[in-house]
Amino acid sequence: MLTLKQIRFCLDTMAEMFPDAHCELNHRNPFDLVIAVVLSAQCTDALVNKVTTELFKKYHVPEDYLAVTEEELQHDIRSIGLYRNKAKNIRKLCEDLIHVYGGNVPETQEELVKLAGVGRKTANVVASVAFGVPAIAVDTHVERVSKRLGICRWKDSVTEVEKTLMRKVPEEEWSVTHHRLIFFGRYHCKAQSPQCDICPLLEICREGQKRMKGREKK
Template sequence: MNAKQKTRHILDIIAEMFPDAHCELRHDNPFELTIAVLLSAQCTDETVNKVTADLFRKYKTPQDYLSVELEELEQDIRRIGLFRSKASNIQKLSRILIDKYDGDVPRTHDGLVELPGVGRKTANVVMSNAFDVPAIAVDTHVERVSKRLGLAKADDTVLIVEQKLMKLVPRDEWTLTHHRLIFFGRYHCKAQNPQCAICPLLDICKEGKKRMKPANKTKNKSSN
C-alpha cells in the first residue's frame, strides 16, 4: 500500500466513523467564527460555546467590542484560558476590521493572519468554514492523529503536517478531512487512553500496535 492508497484507506474509514463531522464552534457569521476560533486556542470547543452563548448576544459587531472597557470584555470571557491576552486581541482585531475592512472579516488568508490573535490555523478554519475555500487546519487533534497514523513524522512541525496532508488528500476533501480528523482525535484516538482495542485503523498504526503489546504480554503471562 503506497502513501496515496494508505491515505485513501484512512479517509474512507474515518468517513464511515464520522460521516457528520463538522465545525463544533457555534457561530452565525464569519466574524463570530473568527472570535470563536481565537478563543479556542488552548481551550475546548465546549467551553468556548458556553462563553460565546452570552458573548454573541452582547456583542454583534466589531464596534460593540470597542464600546466597552477592556476590563469588561476580560470579565465576559474570563472562563477562557489566556482571557486577558485574548480580550486585548479581540479589541485590536476589531479596530483593524473597522479601519481597514469596513467592519468585515477579510476573505483572504493573508488578510486574516495579519489580524491580532489569528494564526495560520485560525485563518484556515475561517477560510474553509466561512468562505468555503478548501483548507486543512492543523490543530492538536489533527497533528496527533496524522502522526500516529503515519501521515506525518513524529518530529514534523505543524506547517509540515499541513503541507503533507494537502499533498495526500484531494483538494475538494480538505475541509471535510479536517473535521473528520478532529472528530477521530477528539472522540476516538484521544491523547490519553485512545481506543486502540476497537480501532479499525490499528493495522496501520504503529503507535497503536505498541500500546496493545503490553496488554498482550500481560494476557500471555496470566495464562501461563
C-alpha cells in the same frame, strides 16, 4: 510512513465513523466565527460555546467589543483561560476589521493571518468554514492523529504536517478531511485514552500496534 492507498483507507474509514463531521463552534456569521476560533485556543469547543452563548447576545459587531473596557471583556470571557491575551487580541482585531476592512471579515488566509490573535490555524478555519476556501487547519487533534497513524513524521512541524496533508489529499477533500481528522482525534483517537482496542485502523497504525503490544505484558 503510510502509502497513499493506506491514507485513502484512513480517510474512508473516518468518513464512515463520522459522516457528519463539521465545525462545532457556534456562530451566526463570519465575524462570530473569528471571535469563537480566537477564543478556542488551548480550550475545548464545548467551553467556548458555553461562553459565546452569552457573549454573542451582548456583542454583535466589532464596535461592540470596543465600546466596553478591556477589563469588562476579560470578565466576559474569563472562564476560557488565557483571557488577558485573548481580550487584548480581540480588541486589536476589531479595530483592524473596522479601519482596514470596513467592518467586514477578509476572506483569504493571507489577510486573515495579519489580524491580532489569528495564526495559520485560525485563518484556515475561518477561510474554510465561513468562505468555503479549501484548507486543512492543523490543530492539536489533526497533528496528533496524523503523527500516530504515520501520515507524517513525529518530528514534523505544524507547517510540515499541513503541507503533507495538502500533498496527499485531493484539494476538493481538504475541508471535509480536516473535520474528519478532528472528530477522529476528539472522539476516538483521544490524547489521553486512544481507543486502540476497538480501532478499525489498528492494522495500519504504527502507534496503535505499539500500544497494544505494551499492554499484553500485564
